């Protein structure tokens with residue numbers, strides 16, 4: 001199966017955002033990955049609704065929105081209205097995760113759960129069948145351009161086993177430090193979606209880099 005490729009707009013040139021989005025429209029990218037940071041859940045700020053709406057105006061592909069914010073349930077409907085197709089909330093940020101997943105689905109968006117590198121996959125046992133996707137952070141969230149954490153491979157295997165055991169249809173998304181070297185093993189272990197920020201946008205030829213990731217073998 002070919003992977004879903006979701007370039008992270010966080011690493012794009014914000015001074016030329018329209019051009020960056022148009023480049024992604026032309027590319028083999030499947031989704032646009034949108035990182036929202038609040039300076040509380042993570043020690044960084046990214047952007048909010050006006051920028052997201054600007055991206056949506058030009059984007060011809062689904063928007064995969066990753067909320068690195070506390071109390072995400074306060075903003076679900078607004079993110080959906082701003083164009084989110086998938087909304088992923090952090091396990092660590094949700095007191096009532098099951099309720100928040102239903103809230104996301106009620107808007108018509110797909111519902112994802114993100115896990116920080118230190119959070120065990122086993123904690124998803126009772127909620128995996130309610131998730132459309134699980135995002136495994138393969139760096140500590142908050143910044144692009146960090147080094148991939150190798151323990152992610154083991155977590156993908158554990159998550160895949162849980163998904164099979166619970167008859168879940170959840171996709172496995174990997175986010176952080178993804179590149180052409182680790183992509184084949186990530187896919188072999190069971191990843192379905194690869195997020196890549198700096199690897200795509202810092203490359204000399206982002207269109208070719210996206211095509212290379214897309215053709216990574218499983």
Ligand SMILES: O=C(CO)[C@@H](O)[C@H](O)COP(=O)(O)O
Pocket residue numbers: 008010011033035066068139140141142143144145146175176177178195196197198199
């Ligand atoms: O969620 C995040 C960072 O918190 C990621 O989406 C990064 O933006 C991925 O960037 P690279 O590690 O690929 O540069």
